[in-house]
Amino acid sequence: MRMMLYAGKGGVGKTCVAGATGIITARKGLKTLVMSLDPAHSLSDAFDLDRSLMDKNRGQPIQAGDNLWVQELDVHEEINNYWSEVHGYISLLLNTSGIDDVLAEELAVLPGMEELSALLYINKYVKDQLYDVIVLDCAPTAESIRFISMPTALEWYMKKVFRLERKIFGYVRPVARRMVDIPLPEDEYFANIESLYTRLKGVDQLLTDPEITSVRLVTNPEKMVLRETQRAFMFFSLHQTCIDAIIINRVFPSGIDEGYLKVWGNNQQKYLDLAETYFNPLPIFKAPLYDSEILGYEKLLEFGENLYRGEDPTQIFFKQRPYQFAKMDGQSVVKLHLPFVTKKEIDLSKIGDELIIKIGNFKKNIVLPRAYAALEPRKARLEEDYLLIEFGGSSEYGQKRG
Numbered sequence: 001m002r003m004m005l006y007a008g009k010g011g012v013g014k015t016c017v018a019g020a021t022g023i024i025t026a027r028k029g030l031k032t033l034v035m036s037l038d039p040a041h042s043l044s045d046a047f048d049l050d051r052s053l054m055d056k057n058r059g060q061p062i063q064a065g066d067n068l069w070v071q072e073l074d075v076h077e078e079i080n081n082y083w084s085e086v087h088g089y090i091s092l093l094l095n096t097s098g099i100d101d102v103l104a105e106e107l108a109v110l111p112g113m114e115e116l117s118a119l120l121y122i123n124k125y126v127k128d129q130l131y132d133v134i135v136l137d138c139a140p141t142a143e144s145i146r147f148i149s150m151p152t153a154l155e156w157y158m159k160k161v162f163r164l165e166r167k168i169f170g171y172v173r174p175v176a177r178r179m180v181d182i183p184l185p186e187d188e189y190f191a192n193i194e195s196l197y198t199r200l201k202g203v204d205q206l207l208t209d210p211e212i213t214s215v216r217l218v219t220n221p222e223k224m225v226l227r228e229t230q231r232a233f234m235f236f237s238l239h240q241t242c243i244d245a246i247i248i249n250r251v252f253p254s255g256i257d258e259g260y261l262k263v264w265g266n267n268q269q270k271y272l273d274l275a276e277t278y279f280n281p282l283p284i285f286k287a288p289l290y291d292s293e294i295l296g297y298e299k300l301l302e303f304g305e306n307l308y309r310g311e312d313p314t315q316i317f318f319k320q321r322p323y324q325f326a327k328m329d330g331q332s333v334v335k336l337h338l339p340f341v342t343k344k345e346i347d348l349s350k351i352g353d354e355l356i357i358k359i360g361n362f363k364k365n366i367v368l369p370r371a372y373a374a375l376e377p378r379k380a381r382l383e384e385d386y387l388l389i390e391f392g393g394s395s396e397y398g399q400k401r402g
């Protein structure tokens with residue numbers, strides 16, 4: 001079983017790369033699913049499929065070739081399947097506040113519902129062994145990071161908050177009904193969340209298992225796009241996912257040596273050279289800029305063959321552990337692979353048996369082994385692409401370290 005996530009800035013060509021990869025693996029005789037995680041689906045457009053066929057299937061996979069299926073999730077269908085109690089309560093709450101029924105229904109589609117629905121499908125497909133290969137056409141970078149971090153966030157909520165919250169509402173609900181008009185969630189609401197959590201068990205290990213899952217960052221040879229690719233690399237590393245390749249799309253053909261296009265070609269070459277420096281030792285695949293749109297099975301096949309040039313897309317091109325617990329010079333150390341980050345961007349704290357690492361708007365909780373949980377982080381330093389956090393002394397839970 002292999003799963004590949006194609007992620008990057010919006011507009012870099014992730015959908016074409018994901019679709020082409022799916023065709024290449026399917027032609028090797030592997031049952032392949034290409035799934036769109038982007039709310040603004042364009043996978044069916046890339047395959048030039050009839051839109052009405054996708055609508056008729058209501059978010060279920062449809063066959064696009066031998067051994068090949070594509071899937072675009074229908075969030076409203078997934079709400080009916082998985083989120084009925086949660087969605088119903090939020091709609092009722094919004095409606096009580098004066099928002100009309102139709103608008104309340106739309107607003108009750110909370111951020112994260114589509115990502116969790118996709119994770120439910122992925123977990124089911126893997127457990128039932130329905131496909132040999134799953135290719136994920138990811139949403140733009142921020143949404144992709146939210147997708148990959150969702151299992152950890154949900155697990156934290158279920159372990160730290162859920163039971164207490166459910167118990168409190170159980171005590172408060174009978175009294176509150178007599179005192180306020182605002183509806184409180186019934187126990188079915190909490191049962192719905194608990195059921196979803198149960199169905200998702202194991203998906204976090206699946207996403208972080210380097211023998212199964214790889215992230216491939218798609219970029220263009222432009223300064224702004226490469227900068228975002230660096231940030232994406234850092235955030236995916238923070239969330240323990242294995243990044244095994246970089247794909248640079250829309251590379252100008254060689255031999256452009258005059259006028260307007262020569263300037264563009266020279267700029268591209270500069271950023272291609274920088275990409276080699278930035279992402280070494282990861283392999284870099286380059287896809288040429290085509291003279292027409294890449295639409296339909298045959299065009300995607302041609303694109304995929306030019307991209308991989310005989311390489312098997314299902315192989316693991318590069319393997320690296322995102323973090324590890326180690327002894328260095330007699331000290332207990334947590335070693336994290338965090339490229340493209342500066343020390344001033346990092347905020348560290350420890351609460352109980354969790355090490356909390358915050359970089360910008362993104363946060364990662366790492367559960368510490370018992371030997372580390374009894375210690376306190378003393379100092380941190382950056383060495384090349386690694387953050388080294390040294391532990392020692394007795395633990396004073398909740399004390400912040402920067």
